Amino acid sequence: MVIQTKPNVGELASLIGGIAQIDGDCSTLIPALKLGRRSSATDPMPCIYGLGLALIVQGGKRVTLGDEIFDYGAGQSLITTVDLPVVSYVTRASPAEPFLGMWLELDARVIAQLAAEMEFATPLQVATTRAMSVETLDAGLQDALTRLVRLLAEPPLIPLLAPLIQQEIVVRLLNGGHGPSLRRLVAVGSPSQQIAKVIAWLKQHYTEDVPMDDLAAKAHMSPSTFRQHFRAVAGMSPLQYLKNLRLQDARQLMLNENMDAGSAAVRVGYESASQFSREYSRLFGEPPNRDIKRMRESTRARDGRLH
Known part of the structure; x- marks a missing residue:
């Protein structure tokens, strides 16, 4: 039996905490990347989640889509493949250990282009599935996301390196647990x-x-x-x-x-x-x-x- 270890996202938490120092959502020099911090649990807030990847590095969150509930916490990522009206709120946060997370907007055209160039071990099932999924972060994706956040400390390099790291993130997403959801989004005629x-x-x-x-x-x-x-x-x-x-x-x-x-x-x-x-x-x-x-x-x- 394979025991899946919980990812250690301590470096990411330290990086994000150092940048997002007050409560709220923080835009960055990478247009697709936002960081978030909350010092206490929040009220349920109806909002729209677009195509993107959300990652929690400290604390916990609950997202409700229709009758379905998605609870996720540190070291877990949530993908949304179409615009979805959800109810979202932070469930675990305190001044001493605030909720910390990041949101990376994804580009459907980049996903389609990279998916067309990749070979996948398993054929895509035709079945329609929910446009939202939660997965535990794997080491390769964690490394790429950490490098993207680290890059914020080197503004002159962002225009050159950020697009490359973002492409790597999409490739790793397509190759991981979120892959089938993203592949269905761009499968022509599906x-x-x-x-x-x-x-x-x-x-x-x-x-x-x-x-x-x-x-x-x-x-x-x-x-x-x-x-x-x-x-x-x-x-x-x-x-x-x-x-x-x-x-x-x-x-x-x-x-x-x-x-x-x-x-x-x-x-x-x-x-x-x-x-x-x-x-x-x-x-x-x-x-x-x-x-x-x-x-x-x-x-x-x-x-x-x-x-």
């Missing part, structure tokens, strides 16, 4: 790729009246087959997905642009204010005005603690 195309289209047109049969036609599937494959990839029905996009956009409009609930509802495609309020409460736990007020108070309290 159900997963067809659903990914529809999701990309929905992201641009979610404020419009979108008949589900038209979406099925875009995927070249019958309506029932489309709904089945969509749920397998996204963890929810196409209609639930559309509602999530609209409600999350409305929340950002109210929070960032001081838009009132009625105007935000109309902007994202709702015709009924009462339906908007009802569905908003179901997703975020409170009616729009109360939720936005609570979020603003929470932000002010956090900012006050940081100063």
